Amino acid sequence: MESYDIEEVLKNIFDCNETNWKPADKIPLLTKEIELLKIDLKSYLETCEYNVDSVLEESKILFVDSKAVVDELEKCKKEIEEHTMAEVLKSIETHDQITKELQHVNFALNIVYDVGQCGKLVKQFEEGRQAQSYTRAVEAVYDLLQYIELPAEGFKYLDIYANTKHTAQLILDKLLQDLYTEWTRLVSWNTKVSSKKSVVKITLKIEDTPFVIDVIRALDKNKNLKEKVSEFSQFLYKEVLQPIIYNDCIVFPETEELLTVTINYKQNYKPPYDQVIANFRLLFHHLSSKLKFEYDKNCSIMKLIGNEISGPFSELIMKDCFIDTIPNNIIDLQTYGKITSEIEKFQHFLFIVKFFTEDISILKYIEDIDILFSKKSSDHFLKTARDIMLKDLSVCMSIGVENISDEEESSDDYGKAAEALRILEKTIPKSLFYFPRCMISKTAQELLDLIYVIMEQAVQCSDVVCKKLYQTTRLIFELYDAVMPYHHEKYLQTIPQYVALFHNNCMYLAHNMMTFGDKWLTLMEGRDIDYPIGFVDLVQKLRELGYKHLTIHLQQQRKQILDNIRSSDLNCMVVKEVLGSNAEAAIRQCLRQLQLLKNVWIGVFPINVFTRLMATLVNMFIEELIHRVCTVEDISMEMATQLTEIYTLVVQKAPQLFQSSTDIETHVKSWIKLQELIFVLGGSLKDIDNHWKDGTGPLAVHFRTEELRNLIKALFQNTQIRANLLSKIK
Incomplete structure (x- = not known):
């Protein structure tokens, strides 16, 4: 279908x-x-x-059978409802009753079981105590306390629960007290401190015996072993290990059980690394002989001590001991392997005695050897430079060239290069490349020698060290600028020789710094440098430092000269007819002051510098003398005579202040003017007229018109001759 x-x-x-x-x-x-x-x-x-008829017939039969089954089920249902359900309800009631009875039984059983377990653990404690085993006793009491922390329901309301808990805690406290007493007997220490030394005594009675192991295991079971070991470790670290690194110590094992560490307090003393290692070897060998044995699998007291303090100890000994072994010069650095070999052996020793683990190293600082070496070298050179700067400046030496030859060196090369050199020699004076003969402090030469040592060492080192030493060299010159004026301040203010030497030192160092950068670069030829090298920028700074203090001292000398003059009658000639004796005394005092400066400076400064300095002071002195006279409105004949005599004394003595008596005429601007002033003071109007010479004479050259007119008015009375002369001087 x-x-x-x-x-x-x-x-x-x-x-x-x-x-x-x-x-x-x-x-x-x-x-x-x-x-x-x-x-x-x-x-x-x-x-x-298919046979449809037969199918229909079978269906009818099935219908009849199904209906019979349904009727049977209805019948069964009815019987269950009437009879079976009553019996089921009765069974449920019986089950509930049995369940309640079973719960009561279980409740009682749990309590009885807890009582039994407590009794069992108490019995185990008694057995451990009788066997004199701290470990078994502690385990039993410890388990008992843990067990009664989670009691069965209802057990905690029994008197036996409270009694058991209280008793167990008392027993545990007593056991701990006994264990602490035993530990103190096994491990003890004391320290006697005085002003000069401390004596630490460590007594270790620990041995690899069953009793000792039992005590240690009992403490470990009770979670108190680490606390006791930590207490001993911290004492060891603070009272023994640290002092051995910082002080002079003697480690002496007096007996197998007693070790004595004597710490001697010395100022400014730090023990060498080999002494520190030797002391630590004695100490750890003694500790290891007593604490190295295992009380449990892979567990020993020595390992616990190492876990507690090996980290801080390794950092401490590297930072405050081994880093100090890094040398400050390249020669010692090349042989530094001997020291690292000793340290490596010491590290292996600490591993053997179970104080160190494999992951701890005391040679990690070697990874930064270049940085550490550069810092050590820098600190050493800076300290050395500062020590040099603090030395006495008056210890001096002669340096420089006396005479510079102007003769040209003969050369067979007549090429362009030779011609260029000849032009350069004619253009730039040879004196530019030489330092003039003078005196400098020996400290200046020492400082310069130190700089050359730094340069020679730098070029042999790695780029990191070389750069650091270059920066150190610059820092030394900056340190010179800061330290010298401060440390020598008193002498620079009062002693002329100090000022002269300090000035020369600055000039000498600046002179060498001009070419120092080029010398450094020449030695560094072939190396890749990523920073500029030069010292020219510091040259002017050093020169100005010398100029500054020399100028300050010249101002002090000038002030003393002016004060001498102004404190005498030369400062009050207006109100006096005759000068007192203090006027000549003041002049003589000024000349003595200048003579003392000459005696101090003549061999110290270069001759040209000395001449300029002395000329400056003498010129100032003479100008002040001239000014005193030229500003007076009236000068008596007696005073004029006195002034002539006093100023003549200056003319006689002043040339002696120079190396050559002719230098005063060349370098002292007011020298001729003073002589002309003396001439005017002692001369007549006619003599003055002759020296004026209608504006072409020496008076016209050295005096201003107004000065000369005022001087004539002060010296001579108002006569026709004076008027005629004044009319000429215009």
Whole structure:
């Protein structure tokens, strides 16, 4: 039978687009379709491979059987409701009663079991105590306390619970007290401190015996072993290990059990690394002989001590001991392997005695050897430089060139290069490359020698060290600028020789710094340098430092000279007819002061510098003398005579202040003016007229018109001759 699509049939009968159809028109069509379906069904049943009649017959039989089964089930249901349910309800009531009884039994059983367990643990404690085993006793009491922390329901309300708990705690406290006493007997120490030394005594009675192991295990079981070991470790670290690094110590094992550490307090003393290592070897060998044994698998007191303090100890000994072994010069650095070998052996020793583990190293600082070496070298050179700067400046030496030859060196090369050199020699004076003969402090030469040592060491080192040493060299010159004026301040203010030497030192160092950078670069040829090398920027700074203090001292000398003059009658000639004796005394005092400066400076400064300095002071002195006279409105004949005598003394003595008596004429601007002033003071109007010479004479050259007119008015009375002369001087 083919499949039948009812929707398709309905679409054929009913047209969706048809709106005015009637049921009477469609019913015949539907009836016809139904009849066709009946015919098809009948035809299908006749041709079907199944026997439809027999199927219907079997269905009827099944219906009858099913109905009988349903009736039987209804009957069973009725019997269950009437009889069985009553019995089930009765059984449920019995079950609930039995459950309650079982709960009561379990409650009692749990309490009895807890009592039994407590009794069992108490018995174990008694057995441990009788066997004199701290470990078994502690385990039993410890387990008992842990067990009664989670008691069965109702057990805590019994008197036995409170009594057991209280008793167990008392027993544990007593056991701990006994264990602490035993530990103190096994491990003890004391320290006697005085002003000069401390004596630490460590007593270790620990041995690899069953009793000692039992005590240690009992402490470990009770979680108190680490606390006791930590206490001993911290004492060891603070009272023994640290002092051995910082002080002079003697480690002496007096007996197998007693070790004595004597710490001697010395100022400014730090023991060498080999002494520190030797003391530590004695100490750890003694500790290891007593504490190295294992009380449990892979567990020993020595390991516990190492776990507690090996980290801080390794950092401490590297930072405050082994880093100090790094040398400050390249020669010692090249042989530094001997020291690292000793340290490596010491590290292996600490591993053997179980104080160190494999992951701890006391050679990690070697990874930064360049940085540490550069810092050590820098600190050493800075300290050395500062020590040099603090030395006495008056210890001096002669340096420089006395005379510079102007003769040209003969050369067989007449090429362009030789011609260029000849032009350069003519353009730039040879004196530019030489330092003049003078005296400097030996400390200046020492400082310069130190700088050359730094340079020679730098060029042999790695780039990191070289750069650091270059920076150190610059820092030394900056340190010179800061330290010298401060440390030598008192002498620079009061002692002329100090000022002269300090000035020369600054000039000498600045002179060498001009070419120091080029020398450094020459030695560094072939190396890749990523920073500029030069010292020219510091040259002017050093020169200004020398100029500054020399200028300050010259101002002090000038002030003393002026104060001497202004404190005498030369400062009050207006109100005096005759000068007192203090006027000549003041002049002589000024000349003595200048003579003392000459005696101090003549061999110290370069001759040209000395001449300029002395000329400056003498010129200032003479100008002040001239000013004193030229500003007076009236000068008596007696005073003029006195001034002539006093100023003549200056003319006689002043040339002696120079190396050559002719230097005063060349370098002292007011020298001729002073001589002309003396001439005016002792001369007549006619003599003055002759020296004026209608504005072309020496008076016209050295005196201003107003000065000369005022001087004539002060010296001579108002006469026709004076008026005629004044009329000429315009």
